[in-house]
Amino acid sequence: TLTNKWNQVAIVTDGTRVLGLGDIGPEAGLPVMEGKSLLFKYLGGVDAFPIPLATKDPEKIIETVKLITPSFGGVNLEDIAQPKCFHILQRLRKECEIAVWHDDQQGTATINVAGLINALKVVGKKMPDVAITLIGAGASNIRTAKLLIAAGARPEHIILVDSKGIVCRHREDIEVAANDYAEKWELALKTNGGDREGGIAEAMRDADVAIAASKPGPGVIQKDWVASMADDAILFVIANPVPEIWPWEAAEAGARVIATGRSDFPNQVNNSLGFPGIFRGTLDVRARTITDEMCIAAAEELAKVAEEKGLDETHIVPTMDEIDVFAREATAVALKAMEQGIARETKTRDALYQGALELIRRAREETKFLMQDGFIRPPPP
Known part of the structure; x- marks a missing residue:
């Protein structure tokens, strides 16, 4: 492709259901979306852009997402209150030609x-x-x-x-x-x-x-x-x-x-194990949507990675510092999209894995360089 659309994801929120904070609005929700953008990049090699919207109207949210889809390969809906989150996701999955996903649900x-x-x-x-x-x-x-x-x-x-x-x-x-x-x-x-x-x-x-x-x-x-x-x-x-x-x-x-859901206890069940790899695989084959079968493929691959390293009561899921986790998850998701006929591109298993691994490795190196040079500031003490 001649643009970066294939690797770009919009993180869309109205700030009505921010984790642990509730209805704090789009401005206050922006730092959360910026943090998620960094996780997308560091863990999945995905270029994500936070887009908080100054509206709580479901129809306006739907219309806005549809209008910006020419710039993106996928959309991550985030921190939108129920019940409208169900309606918004359902409509956008039907009406958009790119993958739309609600991380708080899927x-x-x-x-x-x-x-x-x-x-x-x-x-x-x-x-x-x-x-x-x-x-x-x-x-x-x-x-x-x-x-x-x-x-x-x-x-x-x-x-x-x-x-x-x-x-x-x-x-x-x-x-x-x-x-x-x-x-x-x-x-x-x-x-x-x-x-x-x-x-x-x-x-x-x-x-x-x-x-x-x-x-x-x-x-x-x-x-x-x-x-x-x-x-x-x-x-x-x-x-x-x-x-x-x-x-x-x-x-x-x-x-x-x-x-x-916490990292200071064993078995952290956290969305960050999912969305970077799932979107990596979705984008790599330009899938039109993210199906339940793709989610199950991701879950089974995550479980397999953890099992290969030994299961016990305190180790049932991988950790986010294992780089191969996300490349393997991406590969499983992409293969399932191809199998279901919703992928616009076809690639071999090896090409998918090596491509995802290289994108993630490069993203991690770039992030470290940006931190070393002061472009990404360390968190306050």
């Missing part, structure tokens, strides 16, 4: 699936057999539920819990809001096969797996609720900056595999 779900694949191997259980509780029914866990089902989990074995209790077909408040929360109502109809009612405590009872993406803790999840889970329980508590329950408390209560 990215979180991908890494959750990657971690769970290996956690299940550690405890000797299978995806179709386990009972899974999802605490929090926002953008990330709604998409996690859908991706888990695509990865082999049985819908009737999944229970979602929102702020009003267990999600089920009998909840009139969910049915009434079905137009705005279509994905949630869809899951209410096909999950919770036992018609369980109650709150978090009831939802966690006898669960093999619990994935919490709710509000920062501690204290959101109680130790006795963890103790009520099945033997060899798996618990992901990914709220930031403080998980829903401290990992050591969960371990004391009997959880065998515990993951958080």
Whole structure:
């Protein structure tokens, strides 16, 4: 190509749902988007541009993204509140000729699936057999539920819990809001096969797996609720900056595999393991969209990388300092796009891997040089 469009991604936000901060607006959200741009470059070799928008109107956001697509190979939607985030993503995926992705939905779900694949191997259980509780029914866990089902989990074995209790077909408040929360109502109809009612405590009872993406803790999840889970329980508590329950408390209560969203605890389940490699692979074959199958391919490759280096209770996902992680993930994503017929370019596995590895290596070297020469300032003490 004669332009850099193929390697450029727009990070679009309205600042209404910034992690740990809430509705802070586009100006205050800009530093977060700038940080994400750096992660795109350093981890994936992708040139990303932060584009905070001074509007909360879904139609204006959709129209703006459509108008800027000639300049980009992909769009990363970021920190947009629900329920409009579902509608915006759905519309843009249908109406744009380039890949549009919402990291808070698809990215979180991908890494959750990657971690769970290996956690299940550690405890000797299978995806179709386990009972899974999802605490929090926002953008990330709604998409996690859908991706888990695509990865082999049985819908009737999944229970979602929102702020009003267990999600089920009998909840009139969910049915009434079905137009705005279509994905949630869809899951209410096909999950919770036992018609369980109650709150978090009831939802966690006898669960093999619990994935919490709710509000920062501690204290959101109680130790006795963890103790009520099945033997060899798996618990992901990914709220930031403080998980829903401290990992050591969960371990004391009997959880065998515990993951958080933080780097200072083992098993960091973080979106940064996903979006750089997924977009690298998407851009390398100029894929028209990012499908659930591409997300599962990424999750399986991440799980494979970690497994090759040895699985145990404290190591179920790779770390971000392993450069080959992102090149391998990119390759898996690109190959799946080619297999599904949504790639505009065709390349061999080796060409994809070597190309991604070189772009990422070069980006890391460039970033280090910029830091050494003072163009990128070190963080304040």
